Amino acid sequence: MNHSLAVVVIASGVAYGTPLLYAALGELLTERSGVLNLGVEGMMLIGAVMGFWTVQRVHAGSGAILVVAIGVAALAGALTAAIHAFLVITLRASQIVSGLALTIFAGAAGLSSYLGNDFNLGDNPARHQFHAVFPASVQRWPIVGPIVFGQNVLVYVSWACVVAVWLYLTRTRPGLNVRAVGDSPAAADAMGIDVAAYRYAHTLVGGAFAGVAGATFTLAITPQWVDGITGGAGWIAIALVIFAFWRPELCLVGAYFFGALQALSPELQARGIHIGPTELWANSLPYLMTIVVLVLVSASSTRRWLGAPAALGLPYVREER
Amino acid sequence: MVAVPAASLVFAFFASGLVLLATGHNALSSYRRLFDAAFVANGALGQTLVSATPLAFTGLAAAAAFRMRLFNIGGEGQLLVGAITAAAAGLYFGGSGGPSAFAIAAMVVAGCAGGAAWALIPGILRAFFRTNEIITSLMLNYVAAYLLTYLIFNTQSYWRQTTGFNAAVFPTSKDLPSSALWPGATIHLRGGILLPLGAGFAVLAAAVLWVLYSRTRFGFEAQVLGDSPRAARYAGMRTRRKILAVMAISGAIAGLGGASQDGDFRHTLDADPNGLQRQYYGYSGIVVAALARYNPFAVLLVAFLVGGLQNAGNTLQGADFPSGLVGVIQGIILFSALGGELLVRYRIRISRRPAAAPPAPEAA
Numbered sequence: 001m002n003h004s005l006a007v008v009v010i011a012s013g014v015a016y017g018t019p020l021l022y023a024a025l026g027e028l029l030t031e032r033s034g035v036l037n038l039g040v041e042g043m044m045l046i047g048a049v050m051g052f053w054t055v056q057r058v059h060a061g062s063g064a065i066l067v068v069a070i071g072v073a074a075l076a077g078a079l080t081a082a083i084h085a086f087l088v089i090t091l092r093a094s095q096i097v098s099g100l101a102l103t104i105f106a107g108a109a110g111l112s113s114y115l116g117n118d119f120n121l122g123d124n125p126a127r128h129q130f131h132a133v134f135p136a137s138v139q140r141w142p143i144v145g146p147i148v149f150g151q152n153v154l155v156y157v158s159w160a161c162v163v164a165v166w167l168y169l170t171r172t173r174p175g176l177n178v179r180a181v182g183d184s185p186a187a188a189d190a191m192g193i194d195v196a197a198y199r200y201a202h203t204l205v206g207g208a209f210a211g212v213a214g215a216t217f218t219l220a221i222t223p224q225w226v227d228g229i230t231g232g233a234g235w236i237a238i239a240l241v242i243f244a245f246w247r248p249e250l251c252l253v254g255a256y257f258f259g260a261l262q263a264l265s266p267e268l269q270a271r272g273i274h275i276g277p278t279e280l281w282a283n284s285l286p287y288l289m290t291i292v293v294l295v296l297v298s299a300s301s302t303r304r305w306l307g308a309p310a311a312l313g314l315p316y317v318r319e320e321r
Numbered sequence: 322m323v324a325v326p327a328a329s330l331v332f333a334f335f336a337s338g339l340v341l342l343a344t345g346h347n348a349l350s351s352y353r354r355l356f357d358a359a360f361v362a363n364g365a366l367g368q369t370l371v372s373a374t375p376l377a378f379t380g381l382a383a384a385a386a387f388r389m390r391l392f393n394i395g396g397e398g399q400l401l402v403g404a405i406t407a408a409a410a411g412l413y414f415g416g417s418g419g420p421s422a423f424a425i426a427a428m429v430v431a432g433c434a435g436g437a438a439w440a441l442i443p444g445i446l447r448a449f450f451r452t453n454e455i456i457t458s459l460m461l462n463y464v465a466a467y468l469l470t471y472l473i474f475n476t477q478s479y480w481r482q483t484t485g486f487n488a489a490v491f492p493t494s495k496d497l498p499s500s501a502l503w504p505g506a507t508i509h510l511r512g513g514i515l516l517p518l519g520a521g522f523a524v525l526a527a528a529v530l531w532v533l534y535s536r537t538r539f540g541f542e543a544q545v546l547g548d549s550p551r552a553a554r555y556a557g558m559r560t561r562r563k564i565l566a567v568m569a570i571s572g573a574i575a576g577l578g579g580a581s582q583d584g585d586f587r588h589t590l591d592a593d594p595n596g597l598q599r600q601y602y603g604y605s606g607i608v609v610a611a612l613a614r615y616n617p618f619a620v621l622l623v624a625f626l627v628g629g630l631q632n633a634g635n636t637l638q639g640a641d642f643p644s645g646l647v648g649v650i651q652g653i654i655l656f657s658a659l660g661g662e663l664l665v666r667y668r669i670r671i672s673r674r675p676a677a678a679p680p681a682p683e684a685a
Contacts, residue, residue, distance in 0.1 A: 087660055097611060097655070101652055105651070107648065113644055114344075116645075117644045117645060227644075235456060279474075287463045294453065298452040299450045
């Protein structure tokens with residue numbers, strides 16, 4: 001039963017969905033503060049390459065090195081996001097163009113490729129990687145074994161992150177302040193909240209989450225380095241925030257749905273299942289489904305912006321208040 | 322007008338030099354070799370034109386859409402689909418013998434149609450469902466790449482070479498018949514510079530775009546719709562129709578770039594994962610358009626400069642010239658153009674009484 005197509009696809013859907021979940025949570029925090037960052041794909045790739053670099057080049061015990069690698073990936077993602085933060089918060093540049101520039105700068109043909117190439121990371125598989133946490137006997141339990149207990153620690157931490165982000169946004173003072181900054185920066189400013197500081201902080205934290213998301217690819221899903229290893233996951237994550245109506249708990253559902261779509265193609269190929277032009281539709285499915293869901297969300301205009309921060313994408317200029 | 326882009330270029334090379342230094346390379350010698358490989362060495366200018374031609378198309382495509390504040394990020398996919406449809410036309414209508422105007426015209430029409438059709442998907446979704454075109458057009462880039470790969474590697478398609486020894490060993494695409502190869506003009510200078518026919522089409526496309534946007538009612542309305550959708554609606558302009566038309570024009574130009582890839586340079590439908598798809602012409606086109614400030618003629622000039630960069634990157638790629646450097650420089654050019662523009666705008670605002678607020682960027 002545990003080897004049936006459905007169970008395997010759902011179990012690896014959780015694995016493939018984890019980077020989407022991290023990236024979407026980060027983008028959600030950034031957007032809740034009113035900053036749209038379209039550079040998720042680029043930040044993920046920087047996190048992916050730097051996390052991978054850490055496990056290949058730094059020598060320490062397996063557990064310690066993986067923790068350090070995640071830290072390095074988060075830091076690298078945050079530093080990449082800092083460029084965007086400076087341009088759109090301090091210089092008030094167009095958030096759309098700056099985010100695109102970030103993806104071109106850091107993306108598959110940019111800095112991430114440069115670093116991977118310069119450090120010769122493409123030659124070898126990862127020396128350390130995240131493995132399943134629970135013993136094999138537990139993983140053999142029917143259905144829940146592979147899906148719930150067959151995962152690595154990054155998956156379980158991501159669940160904690162969902163709860164933490166939800167608590168932060170709904171139950172803490174800074175979380176409520178962020179929502180004020182995203183919905184009405186002028187009002188927040190009048191309340192004495194430092195709009196720019198909040199936006200900087202949440203853009204950087206969003207970048208850190210994206211960096212971890214990238215490292216999930218190179219340290220868990222496909223433990224190796226290839227240019228553009230994230231394959232558009234950053235863009236799917238941006239769309240995911242919209243489908244999830246800017247709510248962390250819905251990000252979880254969406255991430256696993258899209259993760260399962262991504263898991264489908266390799267699993268069909270491994271089993272030699274052919275239904276029509278399988279390589280074409282199965283590979284394209286996550287991208288096409290992103291379009292379909294975006295259309296469904298945007299088709300009804302009243303629901304389109306449900307939960308969207310009112311000041312999303314707009315620079316805050318105090319003298320124009 | 323020229324100061325900001327020029328200063329951005331200078332700043333970008335300075336900042337990218339820091340990246341080179343930080344990773345243990347000699348920035349000055351890297352730049353000297355870069356410049357040499359792009360513009361000076363024997364045959365360099367010809368190679369730069371090879372890289373600049375597709376960038377002119379994708380740059381014009383991005384610029385055409387942006388004049389209406391439509392972010393068509395799908396130039397990459399539209400170019401690939403244009404290459405697919407144009408290759409089909411070339412294979413079907415081409416024959417032996419010299420270049421045939423009929424076969425070339427068929428490829429141009431097919432390439433434009435393919436690119437336009439691919440761009441109309443996000444266009445229709447934007448016009449009728451108000452779906453954000455950035456994400457939809459980008460997602461279709463991945464689908465187009467899978468389509469191209471599928472046609473050659475996973476199925477016995479019309480484009481795939483099915484006879485001969487090599488076809489049995491490794492999947493390849495059919496070569497275009499000789500009458501479907503685009504002719505070029507050679508300038509006998511510095512080892513011969515080949516002016517590809519596609520470069521001529523790019524200049525023509527730029528001229529058409531310029532006339533369209535600065536001399537016709539259509540272009541005026543498109544710009545009003547981009548700058549102030551509400552004013553346009555009160556004036557009775559048809560938003561949907563214009564979105565569809567502008568996306569189709571944008572996609573057609575990118576698709577023409579794909580046709581030029583087939584006819585001018587690759588002489589087959591290039592599905593190699595390290596070939597056409599690895600050049601990321603569509604994404605670089607966005608850089609070109611932004612740096613040219615969406616002016617069609619400036620796009621041609623910037624495409625030539627960025628094409629030089631790309632060409633040098635391809636030529637020099639190796640141990641002391643890591644592959645992503647070109648993308649790094651392009652990204653930093655975009656950042657500095659963005660930052661520089663803001664500095665200019667800010668200075669203007671201080672020197673006068675409270676000026677109009679800058680146009681708010683549209684949220685995704």
